[in-house]
Amino acid sequence: AQSVTQPDIHITVSEGASLELRCNYSYGATPYLFWYVQSPGQGLQLLLKYFSGDTLVQGIKGFEAEFKRSQSSFNLRKPSVHWSDAAEYFCAVGTNTGNQFYFGTGTSLTVIP
Amino acid sequence: GAGVSQSPSNKVTEKGKDVELRCDPISGHTALYWYRQSLGQGLEFLIYFQGNSAPDKSGLPSDRFSAERTGGSVSTLTIQRTQQEDSAVYLCASSLGLAGRQETQYFGPGTRLLVL
Numbered sequence: 317a318q319s320v321t322q323p324d325i326h327i328t329v330s331e332g333a334s335l336e337l338r339c340n341y342s343y344g345a346t347p348y349l350f351w352y353v354q355s356p357g358q359g360l361q362l363l364l365k366y367f368s369g370d371t372l373v374q375g376i377k378g379f380e381a382e383f384k385r386s387q388s389s390f391n392l393r394k395p396s397v398h399w400s401d402a403a404e405y406f407c408a409v410g411t412n413t414g415n416q417f418y419f420g421t422g423t424s425l426t427v428i429p
Numbered sequence: 430g431a432g433v434s435q436s437p438s439n440k441v442t443e444k445g446k447d448v449e450l451r452c453d454p455i456s457g458h459t460a461l462y463w464y465r466q467s468l469g470q471g472l473e474f475l476i477y478f479q480g481n482s483a484p485d486k487s488g489l490p491s492d493r494f495s496a497e498r499t500g501g502s503v504s505t506l507t508i509q510r511t512q513q514e515d516s517a518v519y520l521c522a523s524s525l526g527l528a529g530r531q532e533t534q535y536f537g538p539g540t541r542l543l544v545l
Contacts, residue, residue: 359432361536362534362535417472421470421471
């Protein structure tokens with residue numbers, strides 16, 4: 317069965333520091349991978365997505381993610397975090413055989429001055 | 430253009446009452462999805478529509494939950510005889526096509542349901 321794991325429930329980083337949020341998926345074929353961000357009281361906003369091609373994907377707000385098939389991972393990174401990046405981040409996988417999305421449980425990011 | 434809208438934004442109800450949650454997808458989007466987000470949980474898939482048809486209802490938690498979509502546009506999620514465990518944020522999303530076919534889902538702001 318398809319699944320998505322985000323091992324880190326909560327992460328705290330200092331403003332200006334680098335960030336990496338982990339995501340591992342379980343799916344037999346090539347997945348469609350997504351990262352969404354949810355700010356307090358807001359809906360989910362798509363940061364970036366991977367369907368095929370270059371395994372390093374650039375997204376909005378300076379985020380990027382790298383698809384590593386050998387590790388079944390799609391980690392989200394940002395070189396320098398801003399206070400406005402504090403939010404909940406969700407990794408999701410879509411499949412080419414079904415019509416569902418599978419979301420991880422999310423990672424809550426706190427940014428300290 | 431307008432994004433996905435949901436109403437009401439907040440709903441407080443008493444245990445045992447029925448509630449209706451509404452979703453207006455982005456115009457032209459054929460696929461529509463409902464999710465539930467409970468405190469500290471990820472997003473739980475409930476149901477999706479392709480047009481007015483819901484091929485997969487396996488995610489609905491119980492027979493108290495139902496959903497419909499009319500005119501290939503607005504969708505209503507109905508919860509009958511609400512229970513306290515139904516308290517959650519209900520999110521709606523739409524996509525141009527089906528998500529499994531490389532389409533991005535666009536999410537609404539959600540309806541926060543509290544069952545007392």
